[in-house]
Amino acid sequence: MPQSAISLGLGLLAAWLCLFLHELGHVVAGLAVGFRFHLLALGMLRIDRGSDDRVRLRWNRDLRLAGGVGGAAPIDKARLGPRFAIQVLGGPLASLLVALAAHLTLLSWPGAPWVARVSLEWVRLLSALIGLETLLPIRNGAFVNDGLRFLRLIGRGPIAEREAGLLVWYAEAAMGIPARERDLAGLTRVLAVRDGSIFECQGWLWACERARELGRLDEAADALDRARPLATRAPAELRESCEREAVAIAAARSTPSRS
Numbered sequence: 441m442p443q444s445a446i447s448l449g450l451g452l453l454a455a456w457l458c459l460f461l462h463e464l465g466h467v468v469a470g471l472a473v474g475f476r477f478h479l480l481a482l483g484m485l486r487i488d489r490g491s492d493d494r495v496r497l498r499w500n501r502d503l504r505l506a507g508g509v510g511g512a513a514p515i516d517k518a519r520l521g522p523r524f525a526i527q528v529l530g531g532p533l534a535s536l537l538v539a540l541a542a543h544l545t546l547l548s549w550p551g552a553p554w555v556a557r558v559s560l561e562w563v564r565l566l567s568a569l570i571g572l573e574t575l576l577p578i579r580n581g582a583f584v585n586d587g588l589r590f591l592r593l594i595g596r597g598p599i600a601e602r603e604a605g606l607l608v609w610y611a612e613a614a615m616g617i618p619a620r621e622r623d624l625a626g627l628t629r630v631l632a633v634r635d636g637s638i639f640e641c642q643g644w645l646w647a648c649e650r651a652r653e654l655g656r657l658d659e660a661a662d663a664l665d666r667a668r669p670l671a672t673r674a675p676a677e678l679r680e681s682c683e684r685e686a687v688a689i690a691a692a693r694s695t696p697s698r699s
Contacts, residue, residue, distance in 0.1 A: 447558050454562035456483065458538065462570050463510030465534025466527055470512025473523040476614065480510040502676040509675075515614045520607035525593045528586050535571030539564050583638065598633050605629035606639060609646055619646060620653040641670035641678055648685050652692060660689050 460482050467480055477495065479488045486500035500506060511527060514520055542564035546557065577588035584592070592599045605626035612622040627650065630643035644667035651660035664685050671679045 443554075446555070447562075450555065450559050451562045451566075454559060455566050458535065458563060458566040458570055459508045460485075461538050461567070462531045462535045462574070463508045465530040465532075466510040467512055467530075468534070469530025470527040472530075473526050474514075474516070475512035475523070475527065476515050478511055478513040481505040482508040482510075504673075504675045513614050514607060514611040517608060517611045520611060521593055521604060524603075524607055525590055528590045528593065532571045532574045532586050535567045535574070539567035539571060542567065598629075601629040602633045602639060602643075606642070618653055619649040622646075622650070624650075636670055636673075638670070638674045638678065641667050641674050644670070645678065645681050645685065648689075652685065652689055655692075657689055657692055660685070664689065 463480055463482060467477060471477065477489055479486075481487070481500045481502075483506055484500050485497075486502075486505070487495065487497050489495050510531070514524065542560045546552070546560050546564065549556075552560070574586040576585070577591050578585045579588060589603075592603050594600075605623070605628070608623050608626040609630065613619075627643065627646055630639065631647060634640060644663045648660045648663035648667060651657070651663060664682060667678075667685075668682050671682050
């Protein structure tokens with residue numbers, strides 16, 4: 441087999457490894473600040489925590505997550521912004537450290553076999569590119585990259601307020617607090633920004649859940665109608681949440697009210 445074909449194959453393997461280590465960096469940083477593992481997905485691989493609190497390894501069937509996603513969820517409300525910012529930076533930092541490690545290994549191993557040298561060169565190049573690219577503040581459709589998310593977390597204004605509200609609701613959900621009892625001011629901040637993002641979609645789903653638990657079914661249905669168009673661009677988890685809410689609203693409507 442030609443060396444060029446072997447080098448290309450090694451490059452593809454290195455790309456998968458570099459992306460995996462980047463997402464693993466998010467997870468490790470999240471665990472380090474006291475969050476609980478939530479999701480790690482790349483390509484066809486998916487490791488996540490289910491509703492029964494068990495961590496499972498399974499096939500990833502959501503193409504929107506195939507490019508890589510990883511993180512942990514807050515389980516308390518202490519210093520959420522700074523802690524989440526650390527998790528966000530964990531991915532780019534991991535990529536840059538991997539690139540540095542590959543570079544130092546190449547310098548200290550001048551007699552490395554060709555396969556090892558080419559593999560390390562690919563890892564050095566790709567990890568450095570991933571680390572630098574994810575630090576640039578870029579929006580990708582309904583998603584945002586690490587650099588933009590970090591700037592939003594440490595910034596001011598409606599976007600920063602939405603980030604704070606999102607974190608509080610994530611934490612309260614993980615703590616088992618019913619939606620009807622969660623921080624209403626936080627939800628208001630989440631819904632104050634209408635940008636068609638997955639964050640707005642999540643906000644409308646939370647608003648739907650809260651209204652349904654309070655028995656305000658028309659309000660819940662209206663919030664669900666706002667979430668559904670946004671969910672078409674979101675990961676499968678949010679689309680499935682829309683369907684669950686639709687079923688729950690229908691069941692609540694069919695249940696006779698108690699006088």
